[in-house]
Amino acid sequence: MEFNLKIWRQKNAKVKGHFETYHIAGIEEDASFLEMLDILNEQLIREGCDPVAVERGCQSSGPVSFDHDCREGICGACGLYIDGRAHGPDDHVTTCQLFMRHFKDGATITVEPWRSAGFPVIKDLVVDRTAFDKILQAGGFISVRTGAAQDANNILIPHDRAEESMDAAACVGCGACVATCKNGSAMLFVAARVSSLALLPQGRPEAHRRAKAMVAKMDELGFGNCTNTRACEMECPKGINISHIARLNREFLKAKFSD
Amino acid sequence: MSDKLNSKIPAGPLENKWTRRKSEIRLVSPNNKRKLEIIVVGTGLGGASAAAALGELGYNVKIFCISDSPRRAHSIAAQGGINAAKNYQNDNDSVYRLFYDTIKGGDYRSREANVYRLAEVSSAIIDQCVAQGIPFAREYGGYLANRSFGGVQVSRTFYARGQTGQQLLLGAYASLNKEIANGSVKSYPRHEMLDLVLVNGQAKGIIARNLVTGGLERFGAHAVVIATGGYGNAYFLSTNAMNSNGSAAMQCYRKGAFFGNPCFAQIHPTCIPVHGDQQCKLTLMSESLRNDGRIWVPKKLEDVEKLRKHEIKASQIPEEDRDYYLERRYPAFGNLVPRDVASRAAKERCDAGFGVNETGKAVYLDFADAIKRLGHQRVAERYGNLFEMYEKITASSPWKEPMMIYPAIHYTMGGIWVDYDLQTTVPGLYAIGEANFSDHGGNRLGASALMQGLADGYFILPVTIGDYLSNKFAEPKTDVNSPEFDAAEKAVQVRIDRLFSIKGKQTVDSIHKRLGIIMWDNVGMARDEAGLKKAIEEIKALKKEFYADVNVPGSQYEFNQELEKALRLEDFFDIGELMARDALNRSESCGGHFRVESQTEEGEAKRDDANFMYVSAWEYKGEDVEPELHKEPLKYEFIEVKTRNYKD
Numbered sequence: 001m002e003f004n005l006k007i008w009r010q011k012n013a014k015v016k017g018h019f020e021t022y023h024i025a026g027i028e029e030d031a032s033f034l035e036m037l038d039i040l041n042e043q044l045i046r047e048g049c050d051p052v053a054v055e056r057g058c059q060s061s062g063p064v065s066f067d068h069d070c071r072e073g074i075c076g077a078c079g080l081y082i083d084g085r086a087h088g089p090d091d092h093v094t095t096c097q098l099f100m101r102h103f104k105d106g107a108t109i110t111v112e113p114w115r116s117a118g119f120p121v122i123k124d125l126v127v128d129r130t131a132f133d134k135i136l137q138a139g140g141f142i143s144v145r146t147g148a149a150q151d152a153n154n155i156l157i158p159h160d161r162a163e164e165s166m167d168a169a170a171c172v173g174c175g176a177c178v179a180t181c182k183n184g185s186a187m188l189f190v191a192a193r194v195s196s197l198a199l200l201p202q203g204r205p206e207a208h209r210r211a212k213a214m215v216a217k218m219d220e221l222g223f224g225n226c227t228n229t230r231a232c233e234m235e236c237p238k239g240i241n242i243s244h245i246a247r248l249n250r251e252f253l254k255a256k257f258s259d
Numbered sequence: 260m261s262d263k264l265n266s267k268i269p270a271g272p273l274e275n276k277w278t279r280r281k282s283e284i285r286l287v288s289p290n291n292k293r294k295l296e297i298i299v300v301g302t303g304l305g306g307a308s309a310a311a312a313l314g315e316l317g318y319n320v321k322i323f324c325i326s327d328s329p330r331r332a333h334s335i336a337a338q339g340g341i342n343a344a345k346n347y348q349n350d351n352d353s354v355y356r357l358f359y360d361t362i363k364g365g366d367y368r369s370r371e372a373n374v375y376r377l378a379e380v381s382s383a384i385i386d387q388c389v390a391q392g393i394p395f396a397r398e399y400g401g402y403l404a405n406r407s408f409g410g411v412q413v414s415r416t417f418y419a420r421g422q423t424g425q426q427l428l429l430g431a432y433a434s435l436n437k438e439i440a441n442g443s444v445k446s447y448p449r450h451e452m453l454d455l456v457l458v459n460g461q462a463k464g465i466i467a468r469n470l471v472t473g474g475l476e477r478f479g480a481h482a483v484v485i486a487t488g489g490y491g492n493a494y495f496l497s498t499n500a501m502n503s504n505g506s507a508a509m510q511c512y513r514k515g516a517f518f519g520n521p522c523f524a525q526i527h528p529t530c531i532p533v534h535g536d537q538q539c540k541l542t543l544m545s546e547s548l549r550n551d552g553r554i555w556v557p558k559k560l561e562d563v564e565k566l567r568k569h570e571i572k573a574s575q576i577p578e579e580d581r582d583y584y585l586e587r588r589y590p591a592f593g594n595l596v597p598r599d600v601a602s603r604a605a606k607e608r609c610d611a612g613f614g615v616n617e618t619g620k621a622v623y624l625d626f627a628d629a630i631k632r633l634g635h636q637r638v639a640e641r642y643g644n645l646f647e648m649y650e651k652i653t654a655s656s657p658w659k660e661p662m663m664i665y666p667a668i669h670y671t672m673g674g675i676w677v678d679y680d681l682q683t684t685v686p687g688l689y690a691i692g693e694a695n696f697s698d699h700g701g702n703r704l705g706a707s708a709l710m711q712g713l714a715d716g717y718f719i720l721p722v723t724i725g726d727y728l729s730n731k732f733a734e735p736k737t738d739v740n741s742p743e744f745d746a747a748e749k750a751v752q753v754r755i756d757r758l759f760s761i762k763g764k765q766t767v768d769s770i771h772k773r774l775g776i777i778m779w780d781n782v783g784m785a786r787d788e789a790g791l792k793k794a795i796e797e798i799k800a801l802k803k804e805f806y807a808d809v810n811v812p813g814s815q816y817e818f819n820q821e822l823e824k825a826l827r828l829e830d831f832f833d834i835g836e837l838m839a840r841d842a843l844n845r846s847e848s849c850g851g852h853f854r855v856e857s858q859t860e861e862g863e864a865k866r867d868d869a870n871f872m873y874v875s876a877w878e879y880k881g882e883d884v885e886p887e888l889h890k891e892p893l894k895y896e897f898i899e900v901k902t903r904n905y906k907d
Contacts, residue, residue, distance in 0.1 A: 012817065030654075031537045038539055038768070045766045045821070050812030062812050065820055067327060069500040071540040073648065074425055075331045090651075097651050122471055123818040130448065133328050137440045141433035142392045146312040146717045147383065149390035153347060156401030157394075163640075165394040166419055169426060173330055197392045 001027045001100055004108040005040065009061045010121050011051065013128075017121065019110075020060060033088060033098040034068050034078065066125040073097040073237060076172030079179065080125055081112040086176035086235040094174060094237040114179035117222040118186065129175050131221045132189060139213035140193045142202055161199055168196035170238040177232035183224030188232040190214050191248035192240050198251050208255035215252055264517065264876055264889050267678040268372040273897045274354075277376040280679065281722055285729035292317035294732045296480040297724070298465055300452045300507055302329030304424075304709060305692025306486030307431035308716030314438030316721055318728075321478055322435070323447045323467060325502055325823075330432045333488055333500040334712060337424025338545035338645065339408065340416035341388075341709040343381040348405055352413040354378045359898060361707060364410040364597050365672070365700020366850035366866060367900045368520070368874070370893065372679060373697050380718045381710055385417055387717055391430040395419050406641075407550055408705035410597035410905070416706045421545050421645045427709055431716070450476070451823065452507045453754075455483065455514045455688065456747045462688035463737045466747050470823065473816040475751055477744050479737025481728055482687045484720065485511060486712075489671035489693040491524060493831045493838065494783075495775025497668035498530055498543040504827040505834045508675050508694055516683040517876040517889065519676035519696030521834070522842035525703055525851045526784050527669035528554075528601035531652055531662075532621040539768070541667040542652060544624070545645055546705040549594045551629035551638070552662070554601070555581045556613040556622050566615050573615070573623055573661050584608055592905040599702045599851040599864075600905060602666035606784050607862060609665070616663055625661035666784060670708060672699040672851070673841070676876045676891075680723035681715060684876075687727060691715035696874065701850020755815055758825050763808030767824045770805050774798065774828070774835055782839050787855040791843040795836055802832040837877060837886065844888060847871045868900060 002025035010017030024040050031039070041063040050062035069077040078095040082088035088098045103109060111125065119127040157165075171192035178186050194211050197203030203210075226245060233242045269276040269283070287295065295318050299310045302324040310322040324332060344357040357378035362369060385403070389395065395417050396404040405414040419426040438444040449470040456464040456477075464479035490505025491497040512518045529544045557563050558580050565571045584604055586593045596604075605622050608614070615621050630638050635658075639646075646657045653663070675683050675690035677697055682689050692712040699707065738744075781794035805828065813819045847867035848857040857865045874891040 028535050028537055030534050035537050035539055039537060042766050042768060045810055045812055046764070051817065052812070052814060063821055065818055069326060069331055069502050070333065070336045071501060072336060072542045073651075074336050074422065075326075075333070075500060076335075077326060077331045092647075093651060097648070099652070099654075101654065126818060129327055133330075133436070133446070133448070136433070137436040141437040142390065143437060144387070144390040144434075145315050146308075146387060146434070146721070149383070149386035152345070152385045152389040152395075153402050155389055157397050158401050159397045159399045162394050162397040165392075166396075166422075166426075169394050169419075169429065170422060172425075173328065196394065200392050200394065202390055202392045 001029055001105045003027065003103065003106070006108060006110045007064055008112045009064070009124055011061070012123055013120050022060070027100055029101040031100050032071070032096060033082070033100065034071060034096050036100055037064060037066060040064065064125060065123045068096060071096040074172060076174040079114055079174045079176060081114060081179060083110050086180040087237055092237055092239050094172065114175050116178045116184040118178060118184060119175060131223070132173050132175065134221060135186065135190060135214055135217045136193065138217035139206070139210040142197065143206060155201055157200060165196045165199040168192045168240060168244050171240055172238060174237060176235045176237060178223065180231045180235040181224065182229065182231065183227060185226045186218050186223040187226035187245050187248065188236060188240060188242065190218050191244040194251055195244035195247040198247060207251055208258060211248060211251035212255045263684045264891050265678060266370065266891060267680060268370065269679065273371060273375050276372050277379055284722060284726040287725050287729050287732065289317050291732035293319070295319065295728050296321070296736065297482050297484060298323070298478055298480040299484045299486060300465065301332065301486035301488060301694070302432070302435070303332035303334035303486060303488055303692060304428055304431055304712030305694070305716045306484070307332070307428065307435045308713050309484055309486060309691060309720050310444050311431060311434035311438050312717050312721040314441065314443035317443065320438070320444040321447060321480065322444055323450045323452060325449065325451045325470065327448055329435060329446060329448065330429065332428060333503050334428045334709070335425045336500065337709055338421040338543065339547035340406065340418035340423045340706040341384065341427060342408070342415050342706045343385045343417060343710065344378055344415060345382055345385060347403060348414045350413045352415050356413065357381060357415065360411045361698070361704055362700070362898060363903060364704040365702055366903055367700065367868070367872070367895065368849055368893065369698055369700035371895060371897055376719065377698050377711060377714050380714045383718060384710060384713045388427060388430050391433060393419060393426045393430045406547060407595060409546055409549060409595045409601065410592070410704045418547065421547065421642060424709060427713065431713070452510065453751045453826065454747045455510050456744055457514055457685065458737065458741065458743045461686045464739060464744065466751050471818055473819060475748050477739035477748060479739045481731045481734065481737070482689065482724060485675060485688070485690045485694050486692050486716070487694050489674065490831070490834045491668045491671050493774065493835045494668045494778045495771050496533065496538065496541050496779070498527060498541050501540060504830065506827050506830040509830040509833055511675055511683065511685065511688060511690070513879050514685060515879070516685045516688055517676040517878050518673070518837060519874050519876050520673035520841065521838045521877065522782070522845060522852050523672035523701050523850060524668060524838070525598055525670040525672060526602045526666045527598055528605055528666050529624060529664045530667035531649065532616060532618065532665040542648070543669060544649060544662060544664060546598065548624060548642060548645060551633070551641070552594065552624040552626050553583055553628060554585050554594055554622055554624055555583045556608045556615060558582045560612060563613055563615060567617055574627065574659070582613070589905045591907045596905045597702055597704060602784060603853060605666055620665050621663040622665065623661035624664045626657055627661070630658070670703055672696065672701065672703055676874070680726060681720050682723070682727065689720060689724060691720050701852055754826070754829070755822070758809070758811045758822065759815065761806065761809050761811065763810050765808050765810060767809060767811065767821055767828055770801065770809060771824070771828050771831065774801055774831060777801065778835050782835070782842055785853050785855050786842050788843065788846070791839050794839040798832055798836045798839065805832070840886070841875055841877065844875060845871055866902070
């Protein structure tokens with residue numbers, strides 16, 4: 001297969017970015033999208049393109065930077081905006097689980113980083129998602145000291161409730177929900193954590209404090225509000241649904257009323 | 260035996276050793292803990308849990324990871340589960356049995372005392388994880404559910420769908436976040452350790468590269484903990500994450516930490532087969548699938564031919580024409596034999612011409628019987644996400660046709676040598692989790708990596724490190740402007756400058772791929788003397804070629820992934836060579852290490868206890884100088900050493 005790739009290039013956070021277009025051929029349809037980018041990078045390096053060469057008038061900025069790691073959809077590191085969709089034109093996948101068989105041979109594919117006030121660009125397709133860490137540091141935990149726990153089977157959790165908690169806990173923290181939201185809201189991300197813990201008896205003692213603290217931190221870090229467009233649910237690679245946002249709202253309101 | 264190689268195993272009965280050691284360990288009072296600084300490198304299960312537990316104790320912790328967030332560490336990808344000797348199933352499990360299974364599974368190449376301690380603390384891990392809010396699978400009564408894993412005959416594996424590693428890591432990461440919020444831990448994401456700094460022979464800090472700015476930074480502490488995982492990516496194609504690397508371990512090795520059993524690498528039997536040469540990563544299908552999946556190849560070569568030509572489908576081959584070779588060869592354990600045994604059996608069938616895909620390197624893992632027996636819903640609950648993952652990658656549905664699988668490099672049992680306290684041969688330097696060599700011997704059992712990472716991080720290291728630190732609180736903070744830090748940073752700078760100066764024609768990945776082929780062909784599932792000798796020479800030659808002809812584009816002071824890869828590949832050359840050297844020395848077959856020269860008439864691995872019942876610990880002697888082998892004899896005082904038997 002062959003493609004024209006229109007890729008966002010940006011040297012660092014301080015300078016403006018631009019699109020560059022590359023042609024790539026000889027791609028197997030069983031290759032993954034990120035393997036295709038690996039092949040492109042090999043090609044660009046072999047052609048002698050690099051950020052230093054571009055200062056001498058080279059037409060390409062060299063190998064494209066993008067975050068990736070496990071390449072099996074669980075670490076949450078990868079995240080590209082492909083042809084206008086977070087993680088590209090397949091449902092319930094991360095970018096690394098997207099395969100070239102989903103594209104038409106000869107197509108032009110547009111590749112951009114997540115674009116959100118909460119996620120500044122570091123380079124090319126790499127963004128800074130430390131805001132997510134900060135939100136979780138605000139309260140996304142249960143305050144248990146190591147070694148203080150009782151026997152695990154002393155806490156009974158009905159099967160279905162544990163499963164529902166697990167549905168929310170499946171969040172990989174990729175940021176697709178933010179990238180796809182017209183408001184740049186991180187509500188699905190926050191809700192996944194709040195809801196997963198709120199469903200469990202261990203999470204109840206801190207449930208109110210957690211909901212308030214995490215929402216406050218999200219607002220502080222420049223993420224927008226939720227207007228229930230459900231775009232996040234559509235693009236979440238783990239299929240986390242917005243019923244968890246409803247639970248977050250309930251927890252948040254309960255917390256506010258008990259103030 | 261080198262006098263540095265003192266395993267410090269406490270005397271006394273097996274079940275009292277850990278209690279005894281804990282009672283001997285000197286304590287550090289709370290007001291003195293505040294004066295002490297600890298560096299933890301790596302944020303997987305070992306590193307995150309250790310940093311959280313150390314922070315709770317009141318130490319000042321700095322934690323480093325190469326990703327954008329601690330949550331990305333590769334522990335996140337562990338699928339199947341975590342073992343613990345809870346005996347919740349009333350199936351006669353016990354601490355002793357978990358200990359015994361682990362020692363036996365490791366083919367009698369790990370320490371009794373370490374493994375017993377691991378089994379002993381396993382229960383507390385599950386308690387801790389449930390308290391953190393990890394949504395483990397539950398039965399309808401609300402109690403915790405279990406499943407089985409390879410190499411055992413009880414159900415002791417706790418799990419959260421096929422995402423157990425993710426859930427455990429998010430638990431440890433949550434505890435870490437709690438301590439970051441609390442101010443006791445400071446997190447440095449997108450920082451890569453590039454050297455260990457010694458002052459008066461003690462570990463006192465690291466040089467790290469800020470991966471965003473590209474600048475080198477110095478960090479000092481009273482002790483350094485390495486939790487950077489394994490080195491399976493020496494093979495290029497493995498189930499490890501793309502950024503997983505062995506560089507921190509090699510930096511420690513070059514600074515005097517001995518390297519234990521480097522040749523022990525685990526080849527996992529159930530991975531999605533390689534599909535051509537554009538691939539950069541192999542995907543694991545969880546071992547838990549072997550609970551209900553049946554592994555087979557056709558009995559008739561003509562069926563194999565038709566399968567390869569796509570003239571028939573697997574489901575069309577009648578029952579009597581299928582060879583369920585694990586059930587045939589190992590009736591007592593069937594499809595749940597340990598990983599090394601299952602991998603070799605797959606290779607044996609494929610080498611005999613029965614591989615079921617075009618490359619001849621695949622066998623079937625079939626769920627048709629399980630779906631019939633359990634129904635769609637229960638199979639979906641257990642394995643739904645794995646089936647989905649498989650279908651996304653291969654475009655074939657395991658609900659309709661069996662999965663195709665083949666062995667791939669997955670885990671490294673070898674690692675930095677540590678004593679019972681998890682301290683390396685460098686004072687003040689500790690290694691935990693997959694980064695150390697300690698608990699799995701020649702082969703790790705499924706669902707035991709998570710157990711070991713968390714045992715080390717939550718319950719062992721936070722106790723043992725106190726013994727070393729108990730007389731360090733009076734020492735001033737480490738001065739990062741000392742000549743030792745100057746020298747270490749300068750050496751790193753020289754390395755980086757050298758890479759940029761080469762300006763050759765070949766890319767880092769293309770050379771790494773070639774290293775991978777040398778490793779897989781000669782230091783893979785079957786190893787022999789000639790191949791290993793050849794591998795050592797080829798690796799040396801390839802390294803030379805790398806320094807003559809690699810092209811590292813861009814510059815240091817920017818986000819530069821090619822530079823990151825080049826620095827890691829430098830270390831993979833040395834790891835690969837060390838693995839080959841160790842494999843050459845160990846002329847027995849043992850666990851995942853199979854020497855062609857040492858096998859029984861039936862083709863089973865043949866151990867040589869008379870000559871090889873030891874841990875090999877390699878000491879670095881300088882660039883291009885042969886390392887020195889030290890031997891730590893393994894003594895079995897409490898169990899009888901037997902030939903592993905999974906047949907009856």
